[in-house]
Amino acid sequence: MIELFSANTPNGKKISIMLEEIGYKYSVVKVDLDKGDQFKTDFKKISPFSKIPVIVDHDKKKNIFESGAILIYLAERSGKFYDKEDRLEVNQWLMAQMGYVGPMLGQHHQFHHYNPGKSQFGEERYFKISKRIYQELDERLYKSKFLSGAKYTIADIATFPWIARHEWHDIGLKNYKNLTRWYLEVSNREAVQKGFKFMKSNEVPPKP
Numbered sequence: 001m002i003e004l005f006s007a008n009t010p011n012g013k014k015i016s017i018m019l020e021e022i023g024y025k026y027s028v029v030k031v032d033l034d035k036g037d038q039f040k041t042d043f044k045k046i047s048p049f050s051k052i053p054v055i056v057d058h059d060k061k062k063n064i065f066e067s068g069a070i071l072i073y074l075a076e077r078s079g080k081f082y083d084k085e086d087r088l089e090v091n092q093w094l095m096a097q098m099g100y101v102g103p104m105l106g107q108h109h110q111f112h113h114y115n116p117g118k119s120q121f122g123e124e125r126y127f128k129i130s131k132r133i134y135q136e137l138d139e140r141l142y143k144s145k146f147l148s149g150a151k152y153t154i155a156d157i158a159t160f161p162w163i164a165r166h167e168w169h170d171i172g173l174k175n176y177k178n179l180t181r182w183y184l185e186v187s188n189r190e191a192v193q194k195g196f197k198f199m200k201s202n203e204v205p206p207k208p
């Protein structure tokens, strides 16, 4: 049994989607980030930077923090979405999500969605970078069915919940044909739809 400590955010959804994809049983412990649950002593013991998501794998007696590390752990444990021969390619797209796509779109959320009007520099900078990311992903998906190649992998699972915030991004997902094709294909997966609902029973990936 896996315990998932999480919140309803793109990083949180990566792991519920993965757990649904591999068919593992899991329970969800909601970490209320607005109330500061992440700073509680017990949570800090399993999350040194006070961030969700974290999993506790009770069968293997392991706690894992960092969504990329959790995805790799679950992929290796289940033998799914991270084939050995494809790992070099998957790692690149996964790390690009962890180090670039997520953090930059996250800043765009801060300046454009949560705090518009506070910093023109911040708004313009992250809007521009976010548009660039859409373009770059679109170019990749013109050449490749999924991010790391022909197969759906943990790189797609990591990236999808971020693009699913496209309404906040105001970039116009529909204008990016290949990114939209990928987005719809991933959205239509049953496990993705289930994983998306892990905190709100009626939530679905928004249409492009």
Ligand SMILES: N[C@@H](CCC(=O)N[C@@H](CS)C(=O)NCC(=O)O)C(=O)O
Residues within 6 Å of the ligand: 007, 009, 010, 011, 012, 033, 038, 050, 051, 052, 053, 065, 066, 067, 068
């Ligand atoms: N690199 C981390 C980022 C996780 C992250 O930023 N989590 C946010 C929510 S999406 C969080 O827990 N924020 C609470 C805080 O920083 O106080 C990962 O991918 O797991």
